[in-house]
Amino acid sequence: MINLFINDQKVSVEPGTTVLAAAKKLNITIPTLCNHPDLCVAGNCRVCVVEQEGARTLIASCATPATEGMRIHTNTLKVRNARKHVVELLLSEHRSDCTKCYKNQKCELQALANEFAFGDTIFIDLVPYHNYSIDRSSPSFMKDDSKCIRCQRCVRTCSQLQHISAIAVANKGLHQKISSFHDKPMSHVVCTNCGQCVNRCPTGALVEKTAIDQVWDAIYDSDKHVVVQTAPAVRVALGEDLGYDPGERVTGKMVTALRQLGFDSVLDTDFTADLTIMEEGTELLTRLKKVLVDKDPKTKVPMFTSCSPGWIKFIEHKYPEFLPNLSTCKSPQQMFGALAKTFYAQRIKVDPSKIVSISIMPCTAKKYEADRPEMRASGYKDIDYVLTTRELAVMIKQAGIDFRNLEPSHYDSVMGESTGAGVIFGATGGVMEAALRTAYEIVTGREVPFKNLNITPVRGMEGVKEATIKIEGCLEDWKFLEGAELKVAIAHGLTNANKLMRAVSKGQASYHFVEIMACPGGCIGGGGQPIPTSMEIRKNRIDAIYSEDEHMTLRKSHENPEIIAIYKEFLGKPNSHVAHELLHTHYTEREHY
Amino acid sequence: MINKELTKVDLIFEKVSAEEVLRKAFEMTSEEIIQQVLESGLKGRGGAGFPTGLKWKYTAAEKDPEKYVVCNADEGEPGTFKDREILDMVSYKVYGGMAIAANAIGAKEGIVYLRGEYRFLLPKLLTELETFHKMIKEIGYDFRIRYCLGSGAYICGEESALFESIQGLRGEPRNKPPYPTSSGVFHKPTSINNVETLVTAMMIIQHGPELYASLGTKDSRGSKVFSVSGDTPTPGIFELELGMTVQQFVNEFGDGDTKAVQVGGASGFCVPRKKFAETIIGFEGVPTGGSMKLFNSSRSMYNVLHNYLEFFEEESCGQCTPCRVGCQQLLKGVEKVKKGEMKSTYLNELMKLADTMKIASKCGLGQSVGNAFKSIVENFREEIIY
Numbered sequence: 006m007i008n009l010f011i012n013d014q015k016v017s018v019e020p021g022t023t024v025l026a027a028a029k030k031l032n033i034t035i036p037t038l039c040n041h042p043d044l045c046v047a048g049n050c051r052v053c054v055v056e057q058e059g060a061r062t063l064i065a066s067c068a069t070p071a072t073e074g075m076r077i078h079t080n081t082l083k084v085r086n087a088r089k090h091v092v093e094l095l096l097s098e099h100r101s102d103c104t105k106c107y108k109n110q111k112c113e114l115q116a117l118a119n120e121f122a123f124g125d126t127i128f129i130d131l132v133p134y135h136n137y138s139i140d141r142s143s144p145s146f147m148k149d150d151s152k153c154i155r156c157q158r159c160v161r162t163c164s165q166l167q168h169i170s171a172i173a174v175a176n177k178g179l180h181q182k183i184s185s186f187h188d189k190p191m192s193h194v195v196c197t198n199c200g201q202c203v204n205r206c207p208t209g210a211l212v213e214k215t216a217i218d219q220v221w222d223a224i225y226d227s228d229k230h231v232v233v234q235t236a237p238a239v240r241v242a243l244g245e246d247l248g249y250d251p252g253e254r255v256t257g258k259m260v261t262a263l264r265q266l267g268f269d270s271v272l273d274t275d276f277t278a279d280l281t282i283m284e285e286g287t288e289l290l291t292r293l294k295k296v297l298v299d300k301d302p303k304t305k306v307p308m309f310t311s312c313s314p315g316w317i318k319f320i321e322h323k324y325p326e327f328l329p330n331l332s333t334c335k336s337p338q339q340m341f342g343a344l345a346k347t348f349y350a351q352r353i354k355v356d357p358s359k360i361v362s363i364s365i366m367p368c369t370a371k372k373y374e375a376d377r378p379e380m381r382a383s384g385y386k387d388i389d390y391v392l393t394t395r396e397l398a399v400m401i402k403q404a405g406i407d408f409r410n411l412e413p414s415h416y417d418s419v420m421g422e423s424t425g426a427g428v429i430f431g432a433t434g435g436v437m438e439a440a441l442r443t444a445y446e447i448v449t450g451r452e453v454p455f456k457n458l459n460i461t462p463v464r465g466m467e468g469v470k471e472a473t474i475k476i477e478g479c480l481e482d483w484k485f486l487e488g489a490e491l492k493v494a495i496a497h498g499l500t501n502a503n504k505l506m507r508a509v510s511k512g513q514a515s516y517h518f519v520e521i522m523a524c525p526g527g528c529i530g531g532g533g534q535p536i537p538t539s540m541e542i543r544k545n546r547i548d549a550i551y552s553e554d555e556h557m558t559l560r561k562s563h564e565n566p567e568i569i570a571i572y573k574e575f576l577g578k579p580n581s582h583v584a585h586e587l588l589h590t591h592y593t594e595r596e597h598y
Numbered sequence: 599m600i601n602k603e604l605t606k607v608d609l610i611f612e613k614v615s616a617e618e619v620l621r622k623a624f625e626m627t628s629e630e631i632i633q634q635v636l637e638s639g640l641k642g643r644g645g646a647g648f649p650t651g652l653k654w655k656y657t658a659a660e661k662d663p664e665k666y667v668v669c670n671a672d673e674g675e676p677g678t679f680k681d682r683e684i685l686d687m688v689s690y691k692v693y694g695g696m697a698i699a700a701n702a703i704g705a706k707e708g709i710v711y712l713r714g715e716y717r718f719l720l721p722k723l724l725t726e727l728e729t730f731h732k733m734i735k736e737i738g739y740d741f742r743i744r745y746c747l748g749s750g751a752y753i754c755g756e757e758s759a760l761f762e763s764i765q766g767l768r769g770e771p772r773n774k775p776p777y778p779t780s781s782g783v784f785h786k787p788t789s790i791n792n793v794e795t796l797v798t799a800m801m802i803i804q805h806g807p808e809l810y811a812s813l814g815t816k817d818s819r820g821s822k823v824f825s826v827s828g829d830t831p832t833p834g835i836f837e838l839e840l841g842m843t844v845q846q847f848v849n850e851f852g853d854g855d856t857k858a859v860q861v862g863g864a865s866g867f868c869v870p871r872k873k874f875a876e877t878i879i880g881f882e883g884v885p886t887g888g889s890m891k892l893f894n895s896s897r898s899m900y901n902v903l904h905n906y907l908e909f910f911e912e913e914s915c916g917q918c919t920p921c922r923v924g925c926q927q928l929l930k931g932v933e934k935v936k937k938g939e940m941k942s943t944y945l946n947e948l949m950k951l952a953d954t955m956k957i958a959s960k961c962g963l964g965q966s967v968g969n970a971f972k973s974i975v976e977n978f979r980e981e982i983i984y
Contacts, residue, residue: 127947
């Protein structure tokens with residue numbers, strides 16, 4: 006252990022601990038900006054500078070490891086003056102139109118300004134000297150360079166967590182900026198729209214492209230019937246933006262709030278998550294049969310899941326040779342969208358042209374997905390607008406709803422019923438677990454051999470998870486699988502996905518079924534979720550997801566009565582012709598840069 | 599006050615037999631080489647002045663079998679051109695110094711990071727390198743040198759940014775610690791030395807540490823190659839014993855009307871006429887990597903400062919706040935004061951900002967912008983305002 010003194014208080018820490026972390030142990034707060042718990046150290050904003058006795062300069066506490074006998078002071082005049090200068094400097098190159106900014110009161114720079122830079126501005130406003138631009142090309146987010154403080158959190162996120170580097174640092178000195186390959190618009194580079202950068206940007210430089218106003222317009226348009234769906238991961242995170250602790254489930258209150266906002270039908274993406282399991286599970290078994298029995302060379306395994314639009318764009322850019330391995334199933338959002346303007350419209354006897362279909366998603370890539378040209382199976386744009394969890398919280402606040410005191414209520418029917426299998430889609434490993442619960446039962450007629458249906462080997466925060474399930478006692482139709490060992494793998498976060506893909510493409514790993522989610526922790530860690538995020542927060546959300554699952558009466562997709570009914574009344578059977586028309590899609594190879 | 603007469607020295611460009619010196623060096627143990635360099639009192643000749651012997655000692659003490667010697671030939675400080683001359687005239691001594699350093703620290707590979715603008719020297723340097731490789735092979739010493747070219751960024755002369763650049767990454771300084779001696783290029787223990795330092799080290803092995811230690815002063819041993827430019831009848835490269843005052847230097851190189859000398863380039867200090875006599879050129883006074891720029895009374899010190907600030911505004915890597923934004927503020931600030939758009943007292947705010955940049959910037963670039971700024975504003979305030 007290393008002993009050091011911070012503000013004359015002694016603290017012992019493990020070797021390698023930073024001064025910042027050591028101070029935290031003493032409950033001494035040092036302000037930070039470029040630092041983020043998910044990212045490697047940068048040490049470039051210099052807000053966290055502290056004084057070390059005997060050192061020539063101040064040191065960045067986030068980047069300096071504690072050493073034996075070190076004496077640190079976090080609040081000397083020298084430190085305060087330097088911090089004030091640093092914050093003032095950042096403000097001087099930042100367009101401070103705070104009251105109009107989407108991040109107003111959620112901005113980390115603003116919070117620091119509040120502490121260090123009130124009163125008269127010291128420095129010259131540099132914004133007019135720069136030719137700042139706003140990139141609105143992405144359907145998911147906007148990049149406003151005039152708000153950027155060059156902390157490089159986004160750059161580190163994109164390279165370290167997502168292995169994409171769609172954005173990187175360009176130029177030097179006063180011209181330094183965060184840019185894309187050849188300064189192309191974000192819509193024309195490898196960006197997957199995952200929004201992880203948006204989730205970590207401390208200012209308003211990267212924000213989701215909001216659809217709040219359009220949604221209000223639809224709600225107030227008496228000619229329209231507005232249908233809303235909520236993704237599994239939203240219910241375990243929305244509370245964070247409304248004053249709850251991470252990991253509190255607010256499903257029932259959220260449903261009530263949506264009704265109060267004026268949505269005409271409040272439905273659940275979990276329903277189409279269950280539907281996805283039926284379609285994808287059947288597709289998997291069909292593929293296995295084609296490969297194992299028919300020896301069809303055109304059918305590919307492993308089959309990859311296709312729920313995560315960030316992952317879809319990633320594989321389209323980086324591993325297009327594996328596109329035949331992607332499940333053809335649309336994501337639950339898009340299955341929902343296709344059904345909302347067909348099946349549901351018929352059900353409620355509303356002309357589909359009058360239906361406005363809204364989804365509440367933990368994700369910014371879903372905005373992009375809804376805009377994909379393939380997503381018009383109903384004859385209309387299947388999903389009209391996508392809102393993130395954060396945007397829903399804004400709407401609830403705009404409407405002045407007293408969220409905490411709302412009476413919980415249930416989703417409307419139909420397309421509002423779901424099972425625990427649908428809920429766990431929100432966590433890494435959840436799609437796999439849900440699929441196994443159903444597929445195993447289809448093949449053997451028995452429940453998966455795990456206590457309480459909890460398939461624990463596919464759960465957890467490990468970057469890449471693997472499991473093998475032995476299939477025994479198959480029913481007559483599935484005898485070809487008797488004794489087979491089903492090898493599955495799960496990755497979350499595109500850096501982990503890339504590791505897995507590299508192993509698969511080099512033949513170092515072979516699986517039958519692979520689940521990949523673009524975001525760390527799965528959808529609960531999505532780019533559209535409440536800010537901030539950290540491993541701890543994501544774990545809390547995941548715990549809430551599994552607890553939601555445990556509280557459900559039905560926990561297997563194929564037992565959802567609305568699912569049974571929709572096949573009977575509308576779709577026929579899984580992978581039927583109608584199902585293919587509405588619920589399946591195709592993919593596009595994209596450029597590699 | 600200890601000071602010496604201005605004395606010209608001929609060590610750096612002295613013709614020697616590299617083979618002879620290297621045979622001698624390779625018979626020495628690592629400890630012996632390091633001991634001699636330590637005794638000589640040699641400090642790094644790039645400008646920062648870290649004791650070379652200590653740098654080698656720390657690198658030698660590292661357990662990692664993969665170590666590197668890097669020669670910093672990214673000579674980018676405005677007004678410095680001595681490394682170009684050294685490479686042009688006696689590259690074999692640079693290679694020799696690298697081989698001696700490699701022997702001292704236990705490295706098998708050396709990398710010369712050559713300033714992009716010096717590309718024209720490369721064909722000649724590579725031919726000479728080939729000769730050198732043949733020679734050490736004959737001696738039976740296992741050491742290879744390769745070249746890596748910069749692309750024109752001043753910041754890549756900062757050692758850790760230089761490593762990043764060699765690794766094919768964006769040239770941005772790293773957080774320190776860890777220092778290069780434990781984690782340098784490719785994150786391996788690395789001794790990174792200036793061109794002149796390496797040549798000097800070779801000459802110390804040739805002549806023994808006593809000769810070198812007998813030159814200069816207690817804090818600034820030996821001699822140093824100066825790049826003399828500006829308002830001087832005799833611009834050029836001169837090797838001088840350390841310890842002279844600016845006055846003595848001006849007596850030798852001035853045009854009779856010198857009002858200021860910028861010692862150490864854009865990141866160095868401006869010495870006004872009234873302080874010539876009391877200021878020693880060296881680590882006890884104004885340290886320099888070699889750049890000596892003389893200004894006579896026809897020069898506007900506002901223009902000089904403006905030029906330096908424009909340089910820094912462009913050449914900051916842009917990574918850390920104090921340097922990226924601070925340089926822009928200093929430049930825009932003096933411009934506005936000059937135009938009368940800001941009060942002259944605004945210079946006081948800028949002086950405080952320069953102090954912050956000195957202690958809060960991530961690397962030596964940002965930390966030294968304040969040197970030129972403060973010394974020019976302090977001594978020529980009226981020229982900045984009016």
